[in-house]
Amino acid sequence: MIGLRKIRIGVIGGGGFSRASHIVNYKKLNDKVELVALADVNEQIVKQNLDEFGFQYGFTDYAEMLADVELDAVSVCTPNKFHAPATIAALNAGCHVLCVKPPAMTGAEAIAMKEAADKAGKILTYGFNFRHTNEAQILKRFVDAGELGRIYTGRVSALRRSGIASWGAFTNKELQGGGPLIDIGVHMLDLALYLMGYPKPKTIMGVTYQELGNRPLTPTWGGRWDYKNISIEDMATAMIIFENGASLQLETSFIGHMKELDVMNITLHGTEGGCNFSPLSIFQDKHGTLIDITPAYIPDSNAGKSEIETFVNAVSGQGELICTADEGIKVQQIIEGIYRSAETGETVHFQ
């Protein structure tokens, strides 16, 4: 609620994730918010969302939506190329913005988004929903309590054995900015950085590979992708070194010959303990004994709901954000640095 009235929500992009996560979770908060308007370039998708979720207005151009309808807050759920322009337009129209991950295509775009938020005096946050899992929040409490000590290195893994989404823009570099690195690697990289206190990057070496995605190999849940028209990497690896001396190794794939179908994990090493995100464990050496700490019970997470609730509460002045526009800039700069290093074959140095 803002004062005595409900928060008026607009949505830009009404595709798969928007419908499955943002819209349904706003719906659950209908005592606080109302779904007022939706814009999508696809007229049928606009109609489908209006019929199904009861938006009052639909548009095929988000600029018209922002000009014609009074809104308090906007979710941006388009392919990556449109995150920055749609977010900046919504902020300029006086709306708070929750933009799905990745923040943008480049670090410069993420900086422009933060500048627009500062100028408008509005909230800008990003949908890094893995932070909203109970596992991540348990780890954060242990890290904040000093149980890991100073975190000095770690490994970020976001790997699929054969999971290339065959719909939307996921194989199109022009629309998405890349493949697994910018799509799923960014989730686990953000989580590691969040637990490490978002250190400043110093140098990055990255390599990307296109070895398997351009072949008619066996698909899984993503269906038969268009292997003849794929412009993204299918695997990326990187070494990131931070100004404080800490480092992260990163590995991410949409397709690669390996045992597991899907790995979304981070491991961190600190002076007092280490941890594994999935399955959650903390490793220590205490009182002459090597011990592993594993929670006896972790409630099921509803990360999508928690992400929307956190945004709505922040908009109504009743809660703190857990992901900031500054963090969005850093993670985007690191992703861009990995791609730049892979392209040039050179180490990327940050100022």
Ligand SMILES: NC(=O)c1ccc[n+]([C@@H]2O[C@H](COP(=O)([O-])OP(=O)(O)OC[C@H]3O[C@@H](n4cnc5c(N)ncnc54)[C@H](O)[C@@H]3O)[C@@H](O)[C@H]2O)c1
């Ligand atoms: N866990 C997560 O955080 C998560 C999961 C899935 C997707 N995503 C992100 O959500 C975004 C969308 O992914 P998706 O799976 O919903 O894709 P999708 O293809 O199902 O939906 C994208 C929608 O955006 C619309 N669109 C395209 N250009 C537009 C524009 N200029 N203005 C308005 N609408 C436009 C398309 O018509 C489509 O309906 C991506 O950035 C992706 O990274 C995040």
